[in-house]
Amino acid sequence: MAIDYSKEVTPGRVKQRMVYESGNEMAAYAAHQIDYHIMGYFPISPSTEVAQHLDLMKTEGKHGIRLVPSDGEHSSAGICYGASTGGGRVFNATSAQGYLYMMEQMPVQSGTRFPMVLNLVCRSVSGPLNIHGDHSDLYFALNTGWPILMCRDPQAVYDMNLIALKLAEDPEVRLPVMVAYDGYFTSHQKRRVQTFEDRADVMAFVGEYTPEGFANALDRENPITIGPYMNEPDYINNRYQMSEAMYRAEGVFERISAEYQELTGREYPMLDLYRMDDAEVAVFVMNSASETIKDVVDELRLQGIKAGAVAPNMIRPFPQRQIAEALQHVRAITVGDRADACGAHGGNMLNEIKAALFTHGNRDTQVVGRVYGLGGKEFGAEDGRRFFELAIEAAEKQTVNIPFDFYGHTPGDPTKAPKRLLKPLNFDELKTGLITVTPNEETGKLAVKIPPLRSLTKKPKRLAPGHGACPGCGIFSGLELFFKGIEGDIVTLFHTGCAMVTTTGYPHSSHKATYIHNLFQNGAATLSGLVEMFWERKRRGEFEGLGLQEDFTFVMVTGDGGMDIGMGPAIGAALRGHRMIIVEYDNEGYMNTGAQMSYSTPLGHRTSTSGVGKTQQGKSFHHKDTAQIMAATGIPYVFTGSEAFPQDLVKKAAKAQWYAQNVGLVYGKILIACPLNWMSPDDQGANIVDAAVSSNFFPLYEVEQGVTAITYNPEDKNKKVPVSEWLKRMGKTRHLLKPENEAALQEFEREVELRWSRLKARHEHPDL
């Protein structure tokens, strides 16, 4: 069991100290005590906090881990893999889709036998986006060749993180190890946790250095080839070695676990058995739910029912023998899977438990299977009672009526259907005719005329009100202003991010026209597919009679984070030249997941992964110039804009539409305010982005058919302000104005000036 409640301070040999922390904090705490060499990471809820806590501790100088902020989970896995080949210790944490994005790397890591520790903070993997806890990501991990340790509470998260490293590095094993705990239920719940008081005791347990005798990539005298091209007849033997190592991990875990118990008093057998000695009915559920079920067992025992509960502390290798032994005399068990194995007639645990019984000759125990608790659906005592009722019924009847089903799903009222509220948008209102775009025959450039903003209030907004963004959020004022310049019908794709989450909370949507979400590494590719489908169906005449008056304008909306992880597909779509617009709202961070740094975060700015403290003063490298990267792909039109300069942005939107309908891909970047994470007053957004423009940090310009034009030059207008005038307006940057940060401020000012000078040179010379 995780905590032996009869003895609060356990009689272990090492000195221990109580902390009151969450699961994520404990994963970070263990990592900081181990002082891993490298962590490559990328933000995703609910695991992101692990990197945040480590960053916070790093700003206070509490550990020496090199934290590498990657450009996506695939990269974070790559960073970790590369680092692990170098012979040091490597750590990571992720969740859900993030784990699936790194999935390709998992068998590479295990197959080439480089140990590391990955915390999987379990969360649903889904189409309609769900960020809450279940085990659907975990079930994808079952076949990767990583031993998997399970944690029911924050205490187990701490303990397993120490055990995991020792297990991974054991010469008998030499495999990367996963530590799995429940998103939100365990990751965000604070509990009393016993920890090693002295780091020296931690190191004595895990070993000061990685075990010797294993080759690494940084040994000059012993060069090795990692990952050769290996076909039959050799490959199957590599897999057999891995399989053997995996099964050896069971015995090694038990040995390490016994050692750990001696040190700390806390015991982790392969299986956690609760009142199973004489149990006749049982329930098997994993992690946080396996604690909840114990209260139900106690309650049933008081009623004279011989109930018990089974939960694994390790599911790879699967504790097959131990399960068969534990269920030997049990008449019926309900197995709860917190994820479906779509089409397998049972969740993974149900089928593996059935296989365990079959393999060990048990044909008598009745097994009921239920998929429960998906996407954060609670599992309470009431649900536990229901699971036992199913087992009791099966025990009495000596048969199972419904061997496998979902639990907790609801039919809804079939007489009700979602009722459409709004009529289709009136095309004539969207196509105001107030905006004209005319190509100039001589220059080849576009001439744009726009009316006063007042007239454009007649054009319907693209979004309905009622979205859930923070007060003062700049996203929607920025986007709607941009859309004011677009005439006619649009189809949008939003990347994962604030704009997506706040406009589409089921069963509502703020989008009046068709909208698609895809995960934020892949929107550009997804929309490019839809664009090509549009043109192909149009070519085949398939839109006749469907109310389409003019071609759609296809707009992809992304945050700056989506242009980190989605940079590759955005460049790919640009190079292919699809007729679509990518518009980026840049709020200088991953705000939807809690303000982690993005590559667009400027130097020195405070975020939750670029903290400010004794040993660190905000982000350590300069902001990414995404507009210039996209301009280098040779697309017909690139622009920057801001709500502080409305006419400028509306004109650029009109040009963007023309190029996206007639030539190819357009990219635009709009700087927008995030009062919450910029730590600025709600009403100041427009003034702050105005200062960002006027300080030349965020120049307004366009690159039209390769030719750069600055569209607002604060120097010409005598409106130029120092960078500090912008920085002083935000809580996230105020530290940069302190005397001790003068060097960083100067470095930042130099970079701003350098980029501005280059831009002016381009403005002056059409060939640049």
Added chain:
Amino acid sequence: MAVLPEVNKLGFFEIRLESIGGLGANLAGKMLAEAGIVGAGMDGVSFSSYGSEKKGSPVKAHIRFCELGTPIRDTSPIEHPHVIGIFHEALIKTGGASGVRPGGIVLVNSARSAQRIAEDADLQGCTVAVLDATRIALEEKNKVNMAMLGGLFRLCAFLDPEFMKDVIAKSLGKKYPQAVELAIRVFERGYSEIEMLEVPAKESDEASAKVPESPFGYLNQPLGGMVVTPGSSLLKDLSISRSGMLPAFDRATCINCAQCDTACPDLCFVWEEQPDKRGRMQMVLQGIDYQYCKGCLKCVEACPTDSLSRMLEQEGYADANQVKHRFDYVEA
């Protein structure tokens, strides 16, 4: 170790905080939990219910206290708390006070009387406590949560307010020493300015607060999780996101420049086409649809005249002065 006045079947004294993101309930819950577990030497568990990390949307914090040695296994949200702290009065309407245990306490941040709150929320068989934390916060230029925390300490007599003051001093003292005294004063005001009223139980049916089931289940949910009702977020009421202030609109001084419309993140401004003096059709600003206004006041900042101004929201003002959007509904 402190002695808990009362515990439920599993041995827990339970507290639930109901709030709007940005009011600091999350932090208050964290401090309250630490005061009990680190300060008073009890055991327990605390957590917040998360959607995403947004300001202005509902958030709950849950705290369970128990004696050392009590197994802590329940990870589910608290349904029947001994104490409920409601940081924003409007949350009463959405069931913020639901499920309080008989004999429990509901603390509400409100300028109204405990009697009126009890009637509005249909509370009975419990103590209703009222604290005008918003006023204290505005007067002291501080946060609502410090005042509410003071109030909660008064209601949880087993906790030591001196420990809390110490925590405030330590956590703020390092970076903002000048803020310590202020925060402690707000905490103390919250502690002392509570008004309490015991509401007798009516002999009636005990209504259990069941979460309403979604009307769309597996029989009628559109395939693939699609939303087939474009623009349906217009049904939402976001007035709850306001934290005291709203923009007031004076039509007489408006020049219809549309700067406010450009600035508004929440699409609140309502326009209509009307003939001007010369008979030409022009867009004219009609007013603000306060149902969607979160009170950010960007529009006031953008307004070049005095037409938009910031005001402290009075009860009933928004309803009386709003201009509703006219959407193009399927049925009139």
